[in-house]
Amino acid sequence: MREEKKIITDFKKLVLLLKNKNICKRAVVVWPEENHTQEAVCKAVQEGFIKPVLVCSEQTKKEFADKNSFQAFIANSPEEAARKAVEMVKNGGADIILKGFLNTDVLLRAILDKEIGILPKDTVLTHITVAKLPEYPKLLFFTDAAVIPTPTDKQRKEQVRYIVDFCHAFEIECPKIALIHCSEKVDERHFPYTASYKVLKEEGEKGVFGKCIIDGPLDLKTSCSTDALKIKKINSPIGGDTDALVFPDIEAGNLFYKTITLFCHAETAAVLQGTLAPVVLPSRGDTIDSKFYSLALASLISDSLYNKEDK
Amino acid sequence: MREEKKIITDFKKLVLLLKNKNICKRAVVVWPEENHTQEAVCKAVQEGFIKPVLVCSEQTKKEFADKNSFQAFIANSPEEAARKAVEMVKNGGADIILKGFLNTDVLLRAILDKEIGILPKDTVLTHITVAKLPEYPKLLFFTDAAVIPTPTDKQRKEQVRYIVDFCHAFEIECPKIALIHCSEKVDERHFPYTASYKVLKEEGEKGVFGKCIIDGPLDLKTSCSTDALKIKKINSPIGGDTDALVFPDIEAGNLFYKTITLFCHAETAAVLQGTLAPVVLPSRGDTIDSKFYSLALASLISDSLYNKEDK
CATH class of the missing domain: 3.40.50.10950 (Rossmann fold)
Structure with a gap:
């Protein structure tokens, strides 16, 4: 056993x-x-x-x-x-x-x-939060709610590296990392960072960050809900069971932090990393x-x- | 009576x-x-x-x-x-x-x-959602979860106008409109739209949108919680009792929509406006x-x- x-x-x-x-x-x-x-x-x-x-x-x-x-x-x-x-x-x-x-x-x-x-x-200095939401079966790691206004590609890569390391420290063998966007489509014109998501996904597959599964763009629901994934008929190796969320910018990260603590009875812990x-x-x-x-x-x-x- | x-x-x-x-x-x-x-x-x-x-x-x-x-x-x-x-x-x-x-x-x-x-x-074509959250005593209106990626000042002004009109249609005599940001400080360098928030606030005071109270930048907590407002020692005419949230961009709006429906048992209704x-x-x-x-x-x-x- x-x-x-x-x-x-x-x-x-x-x-x-x-x-x-x-x-x-x-x-x-x-x-x-x-x-x-x-x-x-x-x-x-x-x-x-x-x-x-x-x-x-x-x-x-x-x-x-x-x-x-x-x-x-x-x-x-x-x-x-x-x-x-x-x-x-x-x-x-x-x-x-x-x-x-x-x-x-x-x-x-x-x-x-x-x-x-x-x-x-x-x-790169950034901020990582770990949250326990009553509605989610495991801890949810996310970055960045507090430090980097609009991450550059380099900064985002470090955010991914740090959050994978955090998950490993929590003894999650192969953490699932979702790169968050409002949809699942890469749209370089309106959202240039969705192109960097594609690169990070490829780097993840190559083992750049150690053992992990990186996918994106995904939205919050297709990251955190197998039902949502099925309804949208989307294939994702994360399978609606993500360990971590990497947000596009501080507005999104900070809003998520404040929404779950104000409206979802979430417990949180957070530290600066770097x-x-x-x-x-x-x-x-x-x-x-x-x-x-x-x-x-x-x-x-x-x-x-x-x-x-x-x- | x-x-x-x-x-x-x-x-x-x-x-x-x-x-x-x-x-x-x-x-x-x-x-x-x-x-x-x-x-x-x-x-x-x-x-x-x-x-x-x-x-x-x-x-x-x-x-x-x-x-x-x-x-x-x-x-x-x-x-x-x-x-x-x-x-x-x-x-x-x-x-x-x-x-x-x-x-x-x-x-x-x-x-x-x-x-x-x-x-x-x-x-201007935009999107307005009305949400009922178990943890909030009234309906919460917000814009934009679905249409405008990054509102220009002109588009944001129309978003404010529309959402004030919506609140009036719901017979809210003097609706409170919070312009959302990750903090309460205007920061033109990193977040240029916080400067437009100041302008909208002034226009609200002049009566440009009819009877309403506009304030911002405010974060989600200082908009929706009197306790948070007290703890942060912030003065806001909204008093932590907002009727509506105007988000900086679609990432924030969409994430809020998905977080409250996935994790907070929110009921929602939404329409296109314009x-x-x-x-x-x-x-x-x-x-x-x-x-x-x-x-x-x-x-x-x-x-x-x-x-x-x-x-």
Whole structure:
């Protein structure tokens, strides 16, 4: 009999996998001056998959870090905290960054800084979300809801590479990647990127991204529903059972993210990809659970895709 | 006490409104050679809001039209049926077109034909959907899920005008229209259309579109959720209670349509707008209910926005 325990179909199973593999990563928490971040960190510590280092105000050190026996550095401002966190990653002192109560811009400025930053030259920075929808039988990976406005062909290729790697980290042997468009037809005139979809599909077949199945253009329904595929009489190796969605641009990715969290009771986790360590950048509206799951995601990704030379 | 019966918060109430107002429109049904279209037509006839004229094969005339005592013309092909339907609208013999079992392209070709067609010169053709989501307390109007790839400023202005008119037809006195973007900031460099959002907002305030509130850029959450608005500390006259969403492009509109129907149990109705009569263009995957509701939508729109000189 084949062992099936490995299939991670929801976030609880992800946390279980981290336990089974004894994964525990050092997370630097930038300016955790509010309860939601603090609660998510405590929960992740209880589950054993992170060891936190805070960069915080003197008050938060006293009232939160010391009480919980968490290591902490004092910073005088969010800007200073951001720079310190980035420095820690660069020096090998942290595996993950979690943004607390500061503007995304402030943290991104430190991350992207040409001198102290942690985005290697010529590396594409993008954003990957993992969602659990009540109406879908497995986790759904997608990119990009937050970073690249309109991906170039090169950027899209990296998005595909990253998301395949993510699926592999989740132990999905041969992930199915759908390149999303409003129809199934390549239309270079109105939608030039549909031509690049064809190229990515061919590269997928050649093994450029490792073991995976890439298909597109497909729409959301023909990607995620075998019924829709049958009704439209479309042949797709994905078979309406996709693991991941690559969206044409940030408007589509962001809208999908917001629609499923507002109207579909979806749970989500997300990280930046491309940096020297996974970065969790929660939005103001994100739940504690979403931050907790994002830390779990970042821990798995850090373990699977980073510091491979250490193993 | 104020009379509140008029607020149409779902499609059942729409059907009731048509009954109360004694609205009955002549719908030409193009090539109804399959059961779903036939069932939707029968249901609409039972509810009393359409009087159908079929343009169909000899067999369908015998087996469906004659049995139900529906008026019918025989056509030898979908192309001929499409041209006949368009001609009927042009001659004042029909108020609505419903597409049956033929390719959308075939019907659109007849509709857009420069000689026989029914799209007035310099008129913008677009697509409006009305959705009922279990998680939203009222109907949600949106544009454009199907027709214009990337709206120009002029086209977007017409989309706004049409959707305001639709809301007025639904007896929403002062509809709230959200111009959708992935954030709330105007960013001309990466997203030139966010600058046109600002202009539309100003035009709305000047009364260019009649009584309405236009705001944007807003994202889906700040448009549809008062909580999200509070968390982001954003001021919007829409107050997280929008009636309508205007999407930046077809990818966003189409993705929203497919996400809410696949993952959120949404019911939808949709019509083309801009033509001399509302046109219902169901997709292959649409339910009978969706076709039925679209006919109801088309009847109301035909009554409110067309043939005003007849009244």
